[in-house]
Amino acid sequence: MSVNDPTLDWLSLSLVPGLGLGGAWRLLARFNEPSAVFSSPPRLLQEVEGIKQSQLKGLLSGKNYHVEGRKELKRLQDFGAHIICYQSPLYPPLLKQLVDPPLVLFVLGDPAKLSQAAVAIVGSRAATAYGRRTAFHLAENLASYALSVVSGLALGIDTEAHRGALQGKGDTVAVLGCGLDIVYPRQNRQLFAEIVKRGAVVSEYLLGTRPEGFRFPARNRIIAGLSAGVVVVEAARKSGSLITAQIALDIGRDVFAVPGQVDSFKSEGAHWLLQQGAKLVMSAADIGEEYGLSPMVKNIMNIPGQESNVDLEPDALALLQIIEPYAQTKEDLILQSGMFPARVSELLLLLELEGVIEMLPGDQVRKI
Structure with a gap:
């Protein structure tokens, strides 16, 4: 790190206890850069509009935060992390449009990936098979539009979004709510x-920062900030995914939603977004079209349930045709198909392994 590198100043400012992002940005609006904040006399700091005395307590204590900053800088460098301050050319331009962008970002991997054209895919941790498959295929196919996928590494939709992007040979960025x-x-x-x-x-x-619950809404703003648009696959009406969507709207980003079953509470959030004017997404092509992009390869698949099942044997295809997206009992399928119970059980197992149906409690089944 060169003598003129401002990273230490930015990192040191982020370490001042009680200041917070809001306080830091108010000071920076007045003094322009962290070095000027640290060198300003107490009188000038106290004159900054909107700053509370409690926020300035750390700065006025006389402690040299550069000492602690150097320690943290070395720890991060020894860990193999890239440290990107707001002033760095590697800092993502889109992220600067947040009201409260991070002063410093810590990155493992390629920092340049943060500035690529990207779409966020978010949704429920306890996602259905339909939601997981949808997130995976959307992310997989977005790679053909040269769109990176941003998500939060959580279980469920986030995991499948990252996996799909990697499967499609595309880029993906995981935003953490911890160290x-x-x-x-x-x-x-x-x-x-x-x-x-x-x-x-x-x-x-x-x-060393633990993944405590209050950190995830802050994490969600970075997910939205890095992305041109946010796709909500499955989400309850009150969920972190809708917080991410609201942040996206607040900073002028696009919001997309994938429809689910009308009686599924796990899709209530996505359906509410659609009612509010979110763009309906059935495939990666819908997102690509929104941004005027053409796929680099053909045969972009739609969401699960719309793929061809030509490899299934005739009896399995016949049974699949009478299975609906809504729950049906195995007994109903036996009656409708005219097949022996043992044969229906055998075919249902085959169809479940193929990922085209979901077995439900109470000996029920539905198409996905």
């Missing part, structure tokens, strides 16, 4: 490593 040295959830260790290798993992939190 880079903590893989959360633990089940995604392998996925985390793959994203570091082929994309980027980013956080605004120092090493």
Whole structure:
């Protein structure tokens, strides 16, 4: 790091206790850069409009935060992280449009991935099979439009979005609500490593920061800030995904939603967004068309349930044709198909393994 590199000043300012992002940006609006904040006399700091005395307590304590900043800088560098301050040319331009952009970003992988054209895919952690498959195929096919996929590495929709992007040989960015040295959830260790290798993992939190609940809404603003648009696949009416969508709207980004079953509470949030004017998405082509992009390869698939099933045997195809998206009992299928019960059970197992139906409690089944 060169003598003129401002990274240490930005990192040190972020370490001042009690100041917060709001306080930091009010000071920067007056003094332009962190070095000027640190060198300004108390009288001038106290004159800044909107700053509370409690926010200035850390700055006025006389403590040299550059000492702590150097320690954190070394820890991050030893860990292999890139440290990108707001003033860096690597800082994503779109992220600067947030009201409260991070002062510093910490990145594992390729920092340049943060500035690529991207779409966020978000949704429920406890997603249905339909939601998971939809997120995977959307992300997989967005790669053919040269669109990176941004998400939060959570279970469910986030996981499938990252996996789909990697499967499609595209780029993906995972935004964390904890330090880079903590893989959360633990089940995604392998996925985390793959994203570091082929994309980027980013956080605004120092090493060792635990994934506490209050950090995830802040994480969601970065997901929205890095993206040209946000796609909500499955989400309840009150959920973090709708917070992300609202942030996207607030900063002038596009909001897309994937329809689900009308009686599914897991799609209530997506359906509400559609009622409010969100763009309906059935395939990656809908998103590509919105941005005037053409696919680099043909045969972009629609969402699950619309793919061809020509490889299934005739009896399996015949049974699949009478299975509806809504729950049906196995007994009804036996009556409608005219097949023996053992044969129906055998075919249902085959169809479930193919991923075209979902077995439900109470010996029920539905098409997905």
